[in-house]
Amino acid sequence: MGNDMHITSNERKNFMWKKTWIMTQKWHHVLFLHWPISPEEVRKYIPEELELDLYDNQAWIGLVFFQVKGNRPRFIPPLPGLQSYLELNVRTYVTYKGKAGVHFFSLDANHPFIVKLTTFGNFLPYRSAIINLKNHKNKFSIYSKCEHQNETLLTTFEPIAKHMESTQLNTWLTERYCLWTKTKGRLFRVDISHSPWRLQNVNGLVCENTMALFLKNKIRMSRPIAHYSRIKRVRFYPPILEELNE
Numbered sequence: 001m002g003n004d005m006h007i008t009s010n011e012r013k014n015f016m017w018k019k020t021w022i023m024t025q026k027w028h029h030v031l032f033l034h035w036p037i038s039p040e041e042v043r044k045y046i047p048e049e050l051e052l053d054l055y056d057n058q059a060w061i062g063l064v065f066f067q068v069k070g071n072r073p074r075f076i077p078p079l080p081g082l083q084s085y086l087e088l089n090v091r092t093y094v095t096y097k098g099k100a101g102v103h104f105f106s107l108d109a110n111h112p113f114i115v116k117l118t119t120f121g122n123f124l125p126y127r128s129a130i131i132n133l134k135n136h137k138n139k140f141s142i143y144s145k146c147e148h149q150n151e152t153l154l155t156t157f158e159p160i161a162k163h164m165e166s167t168q169l170n171t172w173l174t175e176r177y178c179l180w181t182k183t184k185g186r187l188f189r190v191d192i193s194h195s196p197w198r199l200q201n202v203n204g205l206v207c208e209n210t211m212a213l214f215l216k217n218k219i220r221m222s223r224p225i226a227h228y229s230r231i232k233r234v235r236f237y238p239p240i241l242e243e244l245n246e
Contacts, residue, residue: 025069026070029067039054065088090107130145
């Protein structure tokens with residue numbers, strides 16, 4: 001079964017109150033798509049300092065889509081032209097010194113200036129993409145195509161109105177409050193905070209998926225575990241340089 005390395009909500013709240021957030025944004029129409037995959041398939045693509053976080057001895061690949069709104073630094077109102085964009089990221093689940101979080105393989109956004117800001121110093125693997133979101137009577141269509149890679153996602157879905165009860169698996173997949181990234185030989189952690197997810201099941205279809213082409217496994221066209229959340233306010237905290245073991 002999955003690792004029991006997640007801090008409780010009260011521990012997380014007390015921890016975050018002691019820190020000063022530096023940026024906030026709202027995520028709208030969040031779609032989670034998840035596939036299990038063998039650990040051997042993923043291990044070589046994450047920094048050696050990180051351990052894969054497994055559930056029932058499986059690693060997991062997640063595609064997470066959302067619409068960013070209200071993007072702004074602390075004490076500064078949203079800047080015209082920078083406050084809203086669409087994002088699609090590809091991630092897996094990792095631990096470092098007993099703390100659980102995520103590692104991103106790619107983060108695609110349809111805002112070139114946001115991509116330039118976030119890739120400064122090769123800190124995060126953001127990429128420019130053409131991304132469209134259509135919503136008609138609560139039926140959604142997402143199209144994303146990375147401009148520099150032959151990676152595309154096309155999916156249609158409709159959220160089921162009733163919020164679902166939390167399960168050990170969907171909590172393990174979604175309640176993640178930090179990321180790790182490695183640049184210039186240094187490992188950094190970025191913490192985030194938000195309220196627990198209220199998830200909905202979805203009826204949908206993945207029409208095309210060539211994301212994460214580096215993976216040889218043909219999971220991309222198999223049926224994913226899918227969840228939806230309408231809105232979430234998120235806060236980001238300053239990067240922390242991890243002390244690497246010698």
